[in-house]
Amino acid sequence: MDFILASGSPRRKELMEMLGVKNLKIIPAKGEEIPPAGASPEELVMALAAAKAEEVAAQAEEDDVVVAADTIVWFEGRPFGKPHSREHAAEMLRQLSGNTHHVYTGVAVLRHGTERLGYECTAVHFREIPEDEIERYILSGEPMDKAGAYGAQGLGALFVRGIEGDFFNVMGLPLCRLDAMLKEQGVGLL
Secondary structure (H helix, E strand, C coil), X not given: CCEEECCCCHHHHHHHHHCCCCCEEECCCCCCCCCCCCCCHHHHHHHHHHHHHXXXXXXXXXXXXXXXXXXXXXXXCEEECCCCCHHHHHHHHHHHCCCEEEEEEEEEEEECCEEEEEEEEEEEEECCCCHHHHHXXXXXXXXXXXXXXXXXXXXXXXXXXXXXXXXXXXXXXXXHHHHHHHHHCCCCCC
């Protein structure tokens, strides 16, 4: 039995390795992410995680465990994905500055043809971010591959005044939720 992480995210890989997951294979899903129209944030992240898991499961053995996740930042009724430019990253950070947003991560676990879906939501409170700090942060390159244009585990931590919920969810993989889902599939991490 192998664990297959259907993600190219270095943070998700680090978290799986931190848990001591043996036989970890990284097979990123390559399909286009097509969000379901009119979906709630919970439905959105679970649908995208499920699509990734199902795509990669086609390459897995029946006993393998496929884990996929999708993370969005949700603010004022809309999703903030990864920025497509430096200007887009700056715009996102300006909007999040001094406000509370929510990070949603959908998780899909597939094994023996059975799929488990779940999600986690974490509230993140940002301090006010001066324009010069936004500019320097963008120049660091850190925000460009992260939902909401920040990484709470890196320099972006300097903007986070507080978190309510699972910190690892903000990094892209809610570990407590994942463990519960794995146990439902007959696989424990402890």
